[in-house]
Amino acid sequence: MNSDNRKRDRKRPRMELIRGLVAGGMLVFMTTFCWNLMAVMKLDGNKNIRASEHHLRSATDRFLTSYQLEERPLLPPSIWATRVLPSTNTRKLSPNISSLMTSNETARALELCGKFLYSTLERAVHVKNMGEYTYVGTGDIHSMWIRDSVVQMTIYLKHITDQPWLRQIVDGAIRRNAFNILQDPYANAFEREWVDPSTLPLKDRVIGRGGFVGTRNYELDSGAYFFHFLYDYFLTDGIYRPDIVLQETQIFEAVMTMVNVWIVEQHHDEQSQYRYFELPNKGKGTPTRYTGMSWSGFRPSDDPCVYGYLIPANIHAAGALQRVLILNDRIWKSGELQRKASKLLKEIERGIRKYGIVDDGSGASIY
Numbered sequence: 001m002n003s004d005n006r007k008r009d010r011k012r013p014r015m016e017l018i019r020g021l022v023a024g025g026m027l028v029f030m031t032t033f034c035w036n037l038m039a040v041m042k043l044d045g046n047k048n049i050r051a052s053e054h055h056l057r058s059a060t061d062r063f064l065t066s067y068q069l070e071e072r073p074l075l076p077p078s079i080w081a082t083r084v085l086p087s088t089n090t091r092k093l094s095p096n097i098s099s100l101m102t103s104n105e106t107a108r109a110l111e112l113c114g115k116f117l118y119s120t121l122e123r124a125v126h127v128k129n130m131g132e133y134t135y136v137g138t139g140d141i142h143s144m145w146i147r148d149s150v151v152q153m154t155i156y157l158k159h160i161t162d163q164p165w166l167r168q169i170v171d172g173a174i175r176r177n178a179f180n181i182l183q184d185p186y187a188n189a190f191e192r193e194w195v196d197p198s199t200l201p202l203k204d205r206v207i208g209r210g211g212f213v214g215t216r217n218y219e220l221d222s223g224a225y226f227f228h229f230l231y232d233y234f235l236t237d238g239i240y241r242p243d244i245v246l247q248e249t250q251i252f253e254a255v256m257t258m259v260n261v262w263i264v265e266q267h268h269d270e271q272s273q274y275r276y277f278e279l280p281n282k283g284k285g286t287p288t289r290y291t292g293m294s295w296s297g298f299r300p301s302d303d304p305c306v307y308g309y310l311i312p313a314n315i316h317a318a319g320a321l322q323r324v325l326i327l328n329d330r331i332w333k334s335g336e337l338q339r340k341a342s343k344l345l346k347e348i349e350r351g352i353r354k355y356g357i358v359d360d361g362s363g364a365s366i367y
Contacts, residue, residue: 071329074235075322081154081232120152126192127172133179134172135192143189143214146177146222147300150229161238171245174233177226178254180212185261186274188222188298189214207277218274220265220296220313223258227320230255231327243331252332255324259340262317266347268295268308278304292351294344311356311367314348321345 076082098106124137136149153173160166180190190212197210208216230251234242245251264271268288275283276297285297285308293309294317321341328337352367360366 072322072326074326075231075319077232077235078154078228080151081157081236117155121169124152125169127169131168131172131175133176134169135176136173137192138189141189141214143191144176144180145189146180147188147219147225149173149177150225154229154232157232157236157239160236164238167239170233174229174245174251175248177229178248178251181223181226181254181258182250183212184208184216185223185257186218187213187216188219188302189217215302216276217278217302218276218297219300219302220262220294220310221300221316223262224313224316224320226258227255227324231320231323234327234331246327246331252334255332256334256337259321259324259337259344262294263340263344265295266290266292266344291355292347293355294348309351309355311352314352314356315367318345318348318352321348 101109120136126135126137128134134153136144136152138145138148138152150173153170156166156170160170180187183190187208191214194212195210197205200210204210230246233239234246236242265274267290268274268285272284272295274297277283279285279297281287285295285304286306288295288308291309293311293314295308296305296310296313297308298304299310300313321344324341325338325345328334328341356367357365358367
């Protein structure tokens with residue numbers, strides 16, 4: 001043991017010397033490298049420095065080209081997301097209605113409003129895992145429509161300040177709508193649980209039902225309602241850090257998926273794979289040509305569109321895209337989304353102006 005210890009003691013100074021030489025060598029190398037680099041940069045009258053600055057500016061320019069940093073001004077929320085009446089005419093109308101109602105009728109109306117708000121939460125809403133998902137049944141059919149569920153839940157946004165527990169329900173509805181869109185962006189209604197397609201009749205399977213899809217009537221306004229839902233949520237007072245929820249991957253992916261579908265449906269006849277048996281032309285719908293607007297198979301009433309470029313739905317979509325771009329400025333900061341949504345918005349607006357406005361015969365223009 002003593003002999004081994006002495007051998008190790010003799011080796012230790014050698015190892016320390018080697019480490020010192022290596023460290024010293026690295027120090028000399030790095031010092032020489034930096035000194036030579038500084039000398040080279042000085043040789044050509046700061047030529048290399050200017051070149052470096054040029055490359056930096058080029059990279060910055062490319063970044064700014066891919067994503068516009070300037071934030072757009074905020075736009076108003078949906079009517080049903082606020083306590084403020086939207087127009088002067090409506091404000092004038094409200095006192096007139098009140099003057100025609102007795103105090104008992106006013107009290108009864110308020111009572112009914114409260115009951116309806118409570119009834120939705122009690123009978124139509126199913127919350128999973130503290131807001132992980134919120135399934136919102138609609139009407140007499142036990143399916144979750146994107147459009148209907150958005151309006152049902154948006155009404156509660158203005159109450160979150162006084163009743164913070166509502167946030168979990170609303171958060172879950174945002175997540176479930178995003179999940180639904182990712183299942184099938186052409187569907188407009190979804191089931192609470194997964195349904196084995198093999199258990200459904202052939203007709204239901206042919207029209208796309210099964211899995212989570214309840215009905216597959218493609219309606220342009222469904223996606224627009226979802227975009228407005230995200231924007232109204234972002235603007236709501238009393239919600240701490242709404243961006244935390246909106247930054248979730250599935251929500252951003254749902255937005256991108258829907259924008260991509262809208263782009264495809266600008267060229268419905270050439271690019272779309274959507275078919276539905278209620279539509280003419282072997283399920284493809286009335287023949288169309290490019291207008292800049294985005295195609296819709298059905299109106300919000302679920303009736304088939306006679307003309308594929310539904311003007312009110314495209315106006316709604318344009319407003320939704322404006323709000324998506326604002327959310328992108330403040331939350332997602334995606335260059336791809338900014339480019340696609342901006343281009344799509346311009347083309348839809350141009351199409352509305354060109355094809356969606358007519359003279360009513362008296363000199364006035366109407367949509």
